[in-house]
Amino acid sequence: MTPVANKIFIYPVKSLDGVEVDEAELSSGGTLLHDREFAILDSDGNFINGKRTAQVHLLRSSVDFTTETISLRHQHRAEETVFHLHRERKAINRWLTDFFEYPATLHQNLDGQFLDIPELSGITILSRASLDETVKWHEVTFDEARRRFRANVEI
Numbered sequence: 001m002t003p004v005a006n007k008i009f010i011y012p013v014k015s016l017d018g019v020e021v022d023e024a025e026l027s028s029g030g031t032l033l034h035d036r037e038f039a040i041l042d043s044d045g046n047f048i049n050g051k052r053t054a055q056v057h058l059l060r061s062s063v064d065f066t067t068e069t070i071s072l073r074h075q076h077r078a079e080e081t082v083f084h085l086h087r088e089r090k091a092i093n094r095w096l097t098d099f100f101e102y103p104a105t106l107h108q109n110l111d112g113q114f115l116d117i118p119e120l121s122g123i124t125i126l127s128r129a130s131l132d133e134t135v136k137w138h139e140v141t142f143d144e145a146r147r148r149f150r151a152n153v154e155i
Contacts, residue, residue: 006128007154008032012063013070013106014039014114015049015056018150019063029111030122032152034065038085039114040096043103047114050148055100057148070106074099126151 009018014036025033040048050056058075063085072095073080083092089106096104107114126149134145146154 003127003155005153005155009150009152009154010035011150011152012037012065013061014047015150016040016059016061017147024152027111029109031111031115032123034063035123035152036114037110038063038070038106038108040104041107048100048104053100059099072096072099123153124149124151125153125155127155 008021008024010021010024010032011018012034024035027033027035042048046052048056060073060075060080062071062080063069068085069082070085070092071080071082072092081095083095085092085108093105096106131142131145131149131154134140134149135142138145140148
């Protein structure tokens with residue numbers, strides 16, 4: 001059986017929610033365009049991610065590149081706050097600092113190089129069968145397993 005790309009995702013903000021797309025372009029950095037274009041950093045310049053900060057898993061986000069906006073909300077709350085990615089960066093940083101309860105700032109890299117090992121990373125591929133097994137092993141939902149792996153291409 002020949003593998004077929006079933007879904008394509010980009011993750012505009014490192015460690016946050018993905019956006020499913022029908023097709024994607026390559027960036028100059030070798031990743032999918034807009035994938036990990038943004039990252040949240042602490043005051044020492046380190047990534048705020050799920051490996052270091054469990055609270056990341058409670059942060060829901062959505063990025064709209066057409067309107068250049070980001071919406072942020074706590075997973076257990078209905079209200080979301082929408083910000084312009086460029087004009088409201090200070091307000092975004094205040095919101096993130098309040099959410100994490102320590103200084104947090106949103107940074108942008110147009111080459112999409114906000115990866116753990118940028119020089120060795122690129123497009124990530126994962127099979128649906130691997131996600132199915134992960135659900136069984138870790139007793140999480142399929143969507144939660146997908147969210148944790150954050151693979152770009154699902155086959």
